[in-house]
Amino acid sequence: MGERLPEGTLVLAVDAGGTSCRTALVDFGGTCRGLGLAGSANPLATDDGDAAAAIVTSALGAVDMAGADPADVRLVLLAAAGGGHRPAFMQMISTSLGLRGVHAPVAMEADGLAAFCSGTHLGHGYVLVAGTGAVAHRVEGGRSIRSVDGLGWLLGDIGSGFWVGQRVVRAVLADLDGTGPSTGLTPLLVSAMGLQHLVDERDALNGRPRLVHEIGITSYSELPVRLARYASLVFAVPEDEVAREILDEAAAGLAVTLRAALADGAPGPVVVAGGLLTGAHGLRQRLERVLGDELPPEGLVPVVDGLVGSAVLALRRLGVDVDAAVFERLTHSVAACRG
Amino acid sequence: MGERLPEGTLVLAVDAGGTSCRTALVDFGGTCRGLGLAGSANPLATDDGDAAAAIVTSALGAVDMAGADPADVRLVLLAAAGGGHRPAFMQMISTSLGLRGVHAPVAMEADGLAAFCSGTHLGHGYVLVAGTGAVAHRVEGGRSIRSVDGLGWLLGDIGSGFWVGQRVVRAVLADLDGTGPSTGLTPLLVSAMGLQHLVDERDALNGRPRLVHEIGITSYSELPVRLARYASLVFAVPEDEVAREILDEAAAGLAVTLRAALADGAPGPVVVAGGLLTGAHGLRQRLERVLGDELPPEGLVPVVDGLVGSAVLALRRLGVDVDAAVFERLTHSVAACRG
Numbered sequence: 059m060g061e062r063l064p065e066g067t068l069v070l071a072v073d074a075g076g077t078s079c080r081t082a083l084v085d086f087g088g089t090c091r092g093l094g095l096a097g098s099a100n101p102l103a104t105d106d107g108d109a110a111a112a113i114v115t116s117a118l119g120a121v122d123m124a125g126a127d128p129a130d131v132r133l134v135l136l137a138a139a140g141g142g143h144r145p146a147f148m149q150m151i152s153t154s155l156g157l158r159g160v161h162a163p164v165a166m167e168a169d170g171l172a173a174f175c176s177g178t179h180l181g182h183g184y185v186l187v188a189g190t191g192a193v194a195h196r197v198e199g200g201r202s203i204r205s206v207d208g209l210g211w212l213l214g215d216i217g218s219g220f221w222v223g224q225r226v227v228r229a230v231l232a233d234l235d236g237t238g239p240s241t242g243l244t245p246l247l248v249s250a251m252g253l254q255h256l257v258d259e260r261d262a263l264n265g266r267p268r269l270v271h272e273i274g275i276t277s278y279s280e281l282p283v284r285l286a287r288y289a290s291l292v293f294a295v296p297e298d299e300v301a302r303e304i305l306d307e308a309a310a311g312l313a314v315t316l317r318a319a320l321a322d323g324a325p326g327p328v329v330v331a332g333g334l335l336t337g338a339h340g341l342r343q344r345l346e347r348v349l350g351d352e353l354p355p356e357g358l359v360p361v362v363d364g365l366v367g368s369a370v371l372a373l374r375r376l377g378v379d380v381d382a383a384v385f386e387r388l389t390h391s392v393a394a395c396r397g
Numbered sequence: 398m399g400e401r402l403p404e405g406t407l408v409l410a411v412d413a414g415g416t417s418c419r420t421a422l423v424d425f426g427g428t429c430r431g432l433g434l435a436g437s438a439n440p441l442a443t444d445d446g447d448a449a450a451a452i453v454t455s456a457l458g459a460v461d462m463a464g465a466d467p468a469d470v471r472l473v474l475l476a477a478a479g480g481g482h483r484p485a486f487m488q489m490i491s492t493s494l495g496l497r498g499v500h501a502p503v504a505m506e507a508d509g510l511a512a513f514c515s516g517t518h519l520g521h522g523y524v525l526v527a528g529t530g531a532v533a534h535r536v537e538g539g540r541s542i543r544s545v546d547g548l549g550w551l552l553g554d555i556g557s558g559f560w561v562g563q564r565v566v567r568a569v570l571a572d573l574d575g576t577g578p579s580t581g582l583t584p585l586l587v588s589a590m591g592l593q594h595l596v597d598e599r600d601a602l603n604g605r606p607r608l609v610h611e612i613g614i615t616s617y618s619e620l621p622v623r624l625a626r627y628a629s630l631v632f633a634v635p636e637d638e639v640a641r642e643i644l645d646e647a648a649a650g651l652a653v654t655l656r657a658a659l660a661d662g663a664p665g666p667v668v669v670a671g672g673l674l675t676g677a678h679g680l681r682q683r684l685e686r687v688l689g690d691e692l693p694p695e696g697l698v699p700v701v702d703g704l705v706g707s708a709v710l711a712l713r714r715l716g717v718d719v720d721a722a723v724f725e726r727l728t729h730s731v732a733a734c735r736g
Contacts, residue, residue, distance in 0.1 A: 168603060195604060196604070201604075202603060202604040203601075203604050204604045205603055205604035205605045206574055206575070206576060207574065207576065208605075209570055209574075209609075209613055210613065210617065212563070212616060212617060212621055212624075213563075213566055213567055213570055213612075213613060213616055213617075214567065214570060224551070224552075227552055228552055228553065231548055231552055231553060235545055235546065235657060236545070236657040236660065237545060237546065237653050237654060237656075237657045262542075264507060264541060264544055265534060265535070265540075265541040265542050265543045265544035266544045266547075270548075273552075274548055274549065274552060277551060277552055278549065278551060278552075282551055285551075314576050315576060317576075318574060318575040318576045321575065
């Protein structure tokens with residue numbers, strides 16, 4: 059892939075997400091030379107050991123694909139939920155990579171900042187992420203100087219995948235309980251949980267239908283954030299009133315979060331990331347309608363993930379000037395490696 | 398206390414709550430002869446061992462106060478969240494009590510049914526409990542034949558202590574985040590969490606004030622249901638608009654739950670229990686205004702807990718006819734033992 063480079067001029071840029079982990083091996087010119095993939099790498103959604111193993115697997119995959127010398131890697135940068143302050147976790151990754159010949163330091167940045175840097179080479183602007191969680195940042199001088207929401211499933215993440223998924227399950231239980239309207243979400247959730255055999259079951263447990271009981275057991279048997287997997291059901295019944303109300307509230311909630319980040323700030327691009335805002339289902343467009351003139355003329359700038367941004371942050375840490383040309387090269391070569 | 402009884406005519410009626418555990422030693426005539434108290438006995442809020450220990454402590458306390466012979470106890474009845482289906486837990490209690498001379502079988506009933514039976518000797522009617530959780534039951538033939546909500550903190554418990562407490566914390570975070578209105582709940586919560594020293598702290602962590610960060614850490618460091626402890630803050634600022642809105646929504650949510658239990662049912666008393674509905678702060682009256690004519694003329698019948706009802710259920714299991722006179726005696730003698 060291109061000209062021979064001077065030694066030690068590669069970075070491993072990791073986007074450690076909750077669903078999967080992606081790593082790009084990038085040179086100082088901004089060209090992606092290899093890409094590696096692995097499973098969930100969010101230590102909050104899995105355990106530290108599994109998350110570290112996914113990161114190492116994807117990093118070694120990228121080195122392999124490029125046919126590069128691991129000794130040429132100068133920095134490993136992890137873009138992960140929350141960013142920083144996890145020395146033991148980073149040490150685990152550093153040690154594993156060292157055993158495979160990658161002796162570079164390991165650094166961490168917040169995934170929201172990496173998402174922002176996936177959308178623009180500018181050092182200022184805004185980003186809204188709505189994946190499993192939801193958070194907005196105002197970026198100035200290449201740093202997040204204001205975070206809004208991102209408070210997790212118990213206290214915030216309004217309009218996130220968890221938030222929508224939780225509302226889906228609650229709406230179905232209200233339908234079955236007689237406390238809410240009938241909804242097309244009910245057969246979808248029952249089927250997603252594999253509980254169709256209980257639909258016509260007349261037997262009750264403590265005065266409650268078996269179906270209601272089992273939906274509860276299924277939901278409580280895993281980490282709360284796993285309810286995010288049911289979020290996509292709202293897009294499957296676009297005409298359903300209950301589903302539409304959930305989406306309207308999600309859009310309204312995300313608008314409030316983004317507005318607080320935008321308040322009194324300088325103009326700049328507004329990048330959006332995460333499955334809820336980048337899918338083909340129209341929630342981004344709904345949010346653009348809600349915000350209208352509050353957005354810059356180009357509207358919301360969607361990015362698929364924080365992989366390009368992780369590379370931008372890695373190169374900048376090593377003194378590379380990531381200008382429009384380098385950014386363009388990064389974006390295209392990462393896309394080419396994704397294939 | 399009164400005439401000498403035939404041997405083996407006592408029951409231990411336990412009300413195993415999340416905040417505390419109460420046990421009454423009751424004779425077949427319906428007279429409470431001793432009362433014991435201990436800490437949290439809800440295995441969902443603490444662990445099984447601690448919950449079992451609290452139950453045993455309170456039961457032995459009741460036997461002690463009465464100066465009774467433990468061998469005279471014929472049945473131990475636990476009124477606990479959810480009721481039934483916990484054989485290992487009940488075995489633990491049975492074994493511990495056996496070592497102290499109580500060789501009676503241990504049975505379990507749902508706390509909601511016990512609350513109902515604390516309010517009436519009739520076998521049919523309705524009960525709404527809003528403590529840490531929230532649930533309504535329709536009772537017929539002395540059994541719950543329909544349960545509404547009671548789905549726990551992740552999926553339901555609308556209008557419960559957890560639900561209100563979670564909204565209090567969210568409202569305070571929205572205030573501090575700039576995504577919601579300023580509220581008098583903020584200084585109250587900051588003080589309840591012991592975080593006053595951070596109010597004027599200008600330092601930010603990942604673009605977030607230290608105060609917001611620490612409220613998050615405090616909230617996530619315990620079981621979710623523990624947020625219920627902040628519910629009472631809404632009663633401390635009755636003029637605050639945010640607090641009033643939370644209470645209005647709680648009352649509306651509890652009305653929906655109770656209405657679903659009442660729907661198409663026969664007339665009967667409507668008993669209410671749990672801190673949110675029995676305190677002096679007026680939420681019960683607010684709920685009565687919301688429901689109006691849907692309630693029987695006597696309105697909502699408040700009970701302090703499920704202790705009397707646990708005794709009613711225990712006596713009925715042993716064939717005692719708990720009529721109006723026995724019920725009256727139970728109510729008064731339990732109150733007298735509470736002192």
